Amino acid sequence: MENVTLKLNGETRSASVPPETTLLRLLRDQFNLTGAKLGCDVGDCGACTVIVDGKPVNSCLMLVGQVDGREILTIEGLATADHLHPLQKLFEHFGSLQCGFCGPGVIMSAKALLDENPDPSTQEIRDALGGNLCRCTGYTKMIEAIKGASCILRGEEVPAGKSA
Amino acid sequence: MADKPKVVDKPDVLQRPDILKPQAPAPLVTFPVEVVVPEGRQQTPAVGQRASRADGRLHGLGQTKYIDDMYFPNMLFAKIKRAGIASALIKSIDTKEAEAMPGVIAVITGRDIPCNSFGPSLKDQPVLADTRVFHAGDGVAAVAAVSEQIATEALEKIKVVYEPLTPVLDPLESLKLETPGIHAPSANIYGHKIIKKGDVEKAFAESDHIFEGSFRTQMVEHVPLEPYACIAQWDANGRVTIYSTLGRITLGRADVGRTLGIPMSRVRIVATVVGGNFGGKNEIRAEPALALLSKKTGRPVKCVYTRVEEFTSSTTRHPLIMDYKTGVTKQGKILGRKIRLVLDGGAYCSWSETTLGKACILSAGPYNIENLHAEAFVVYTNKTMTGAMRGFGAPQVCFAYESHMDEIAHTLGIDPLEIRLLNAFDEGSLSPTSQKLHSVVVKESLLRAAKLFGWNGLGDAGKGNGA
Numbered sequence: 001m002e003n004v005t006l007k008l009n010g011e012t013r014s015a016s017v018p019p020e021t022t023l024l025r026l027l028r029d030q031f032n033l034t035g036a037k038l039g040c041d042v043g044d045c046g047a048c049t050v051i052v053d054g055k056p057v058n059s060c061l062m063l064v065g066q067v068d069g070r071e072i073l074t075i076e077g078l079a080t081a082d083h084l085h086p087l088q089k090l091f092e093h094f095g096s097l098q099c100g101f102c103g104p105g106v107i108m109s110a111k112a113l114l115d116e117n118p119d120p121s122t123q124e125i126r127d128a129l130g131g132n133l134c135r136c137t138g139y140t141k142m143i144e145a146i147k148g149a150s151c152i153l154r155g156e157e158v159p160a161g162k163s164a
Numbered sequence: 165m166a167d168k169p170k171v172v173d174k175p176d177v178l179q180r181p182d183i184l185k186p187q188a189p190a191p192l193v194t195f196p197v198e199v200v201v202p203e204g205r206q207q208t209p210a211v212g213q214r215a216s217r218a219d220g221r222l223h224g225l226g227q228t229k230y231i232d233d234m235y236f237p238n239m240l241f242a243k244i245k246r247a248g249i250a251s252a253l254i255k256s257i258d259t260k261e262a263e264a265m266p267g268v269i270a271v272i273t274g275r276d277i278p279c280n281s282f283g284p285s286l287k288d289q290p291v292l293a294d295t296r297v298f299h300a301g302d303g304v305a306a307v308a309a310v311s312e313q314i315a316t317e318a319l320e321k322i323k324v325v326y327e328p329l330t331p332v333l334d335p336l337e338s339l340k341l342e343t344p345g346i347h348a349p350s351a352n353i354y355g356h357k358i359i360k361k362g363d364v365e366k367a368f369a370e371s372d373h374i375f376e377g378s379f380r381t382q383m384v385e386h387v388p389l390e391p392y393a394c395i396a397q398w399d400a401n402g403r404v405t406i407y408s409t410l411g412r413i414t415l416g417r418a419d420v421g422r423t424l425g426i427p428m429s430r431v432r433i434v435a436t437v438v439g440g441n442f443g444g445k446n447e448i449r450a451e452p453a454l455a456l457l458s459k460k461t462g463r464p465v466k467c468v469y470t471r472v473e474e475f476t477s478s479t480t481r482h483p484l485i486m487d488y489k490t491g492v493t494k495q496g497k498i499l500g501r502k503i504r505l506v507l508d509g510g511a512y513c514s515w516s517e518t519t520l521g522k523a524c525i526l527s528a529g530p531y532n533i534e535n536l537h538a539e540a541f542v543v544y545t546n547k548t549m550t551g552a553m554r555g556f557g558a559p560q561v562c563f564a565y566e567s568h569m570d571e572i573a574h575t576l577g578i579d580p581l582e583i584r585l586l587n588a589f590d591e592g593s594l595s596p597t598s599q600k601l602h603s604v605v606v607k608e609s610l611l612r613a614a615k616l617f618g619w620n621g622l623g624d625a626g627k628g629n630g631a
Contacts, residue, residue: 033226034229034233035227036226037390039389045389075225084224086183088224089183093183093184097224099439100223100439103228104226133387135386135387135388135442152186
């Protein structure tokens with residue numbers, strides 16, 4: 001068994017699991033954080049995207065041994081008890097998600113982008129979502145919501161647009 | 165007499181919601197609980213108001229629970245062994261070694277299914293193949309174990325002896341009457357539709373030009389982000405509850421009742437938010453097998469398909485082979501059209517009949533054609549099951565008749581927009597099956613679209629080589 005200790009959504013957590021356990025399974029099966037989804041288990045679809053030490057990763061491709069001592073942020077760690085993150089608020093407002101399955105992965109990729117690049121262009125947003133597949137929406141409203149969230153985080157008003 | 169409800173004036177300009185401005189918003193969670201109760205008998209005009217999806221907030225929080233997000237105490241995990249061979253007789257299945265593996269609680273095969281056939285119309289699909297394999301994605305055995313990993317390892321220990329048969333992979337081969345029946349004694353042609361209108365041969369004789377075109381579309385998989393997932397468990401009163409990504413739960417209930425040989429009143433199916441369906445989750449897959457595993461083990465059993473299984477063992481969009489022959493005047497007016505469609509109907513019928521019907525009716529296109537002969541066949545092949553997928557045959561024929569139209573226009577040197585305006589449906593036009601059509605806006609839409617993307621006609625560039 002592999003013993004891992006990590007900082008998960010701000011809290012120190014530990015687990016003792018078989019060494020072949022992926023971060024995705026650790027989150028879902030051990031810690032009951034089912035926001036990260038299993039879409040392909042081979043790193044193609046991005047539904048399992050979480051943030052490890054500030055970088056977006058496919059958690060289905062990381063083994064638990066690789067996350068020992070690291071800081072993980074999942075969709076469950078984005079909102080506080082009082083407030084939604086602007087990404088979550090605007091995804092809701094713009095209607096960016098339909099079935100919602102790709103949602104947590106997309107939002108985490110967007111969060112990682114905005115943490116690094118507070119004023120991304122549309123192309124930069126597209127590139128950041130390049131590893132997240134969505135079969136329902138066509139991505140357009142996600143991009144609008146991410147653009148809008150970047151405004152809010154910079155302290156600006158979201159400009160009027162097609163969906164605002 | 166009750167007061168009339170107060171109508172709130174509709175604001176001239178919709179207020180921009182506060183969340184679009186960078187100000188500190190009100191907290192979500194208030195304690196003690198504060199709930200806004202609207203004033204009684206207040207009516208607000210709904211039209212023009214912004215509506216929010218009810219599930220939007222939950223999705224964004226990652227709180228939406230899909231079937232795979234559900235866990236039950238003492239739950240087991242099931243995996244299904246896939247045939248991996250397109251066509252074969254099953255001589256024997258030996259599950260002893262798998263059953264003896266530590267952590268494996270139960271193994272079942274097709275022989276354990278009380279009534280091993282189901283389907284939305286033709287009941288030609290087994291839950292688990294028992295005597296014959298019809299396509300490589302067929303399940304031949306199912307294992308329930310304490311972990312997914314052990315269940316997957318157990319599959320390798322199940323020994324199946326096959327007698328390979330020559331598979332039929334080409335629908336045109338399957339169309340031939342001399343090809344052995346895949347589902348013998350049933351014929352390979354399991355669906356047929358024909359639409360006849362007017363006299364198509366006479367129309368061809370009167371045409372200035374005859375065009376022929378042959379078009380094919382490929383098999384397409386829905387790839388919903390959420391793979392199929394299902395959990396089955398029984399209660400002490402002999403009722404099974406099945407949590408499933410299944411869309412048509414009433415049909416599923418009938419199929420589960422039938423395959424398990426129990427009354428439908430003993431079957432409860434719970435569906436929840438699905439992670440994409442697009443037609444691929446319209447019928448049961450492993451529900452009866454999981455129910456049996458749950459009955460055998462006395463524990464809840466969950467199965468989640470791998471992405472590979474979504475491709476090999478779930479329904480797909482029918483590939484179509486479409487042959488068109490159209491007679492036109494030199495101005496491009498269609499006088500007659502003859503169509504033959506061959507649908508690759510895969511290993512099982514599934515929703516092929518609906519697909520066949522729609523494809524045949526829509527194959528002529530949205531055009532006024534007085535003389536029509538459209539014939540469509542759906543045939544078995546030893547390939548992945550073909551079933552419902554967004555459009556049921558409409559997208560495939562659309563590709564064919566519009567490509568065909570473009571080819572005709574190009575050869576005659578006619579503007580592809582003009583040729584369509586010449587032939588397209590009007591208000592009150594009759595469909596190929598003589599349905600009178602209303603709310604027809606084909607021409608208006610074409611003209612509007614052409615204006616929006618700046619279509620100015622062919623110019624010199626578009627002149628064809630004539631005919």
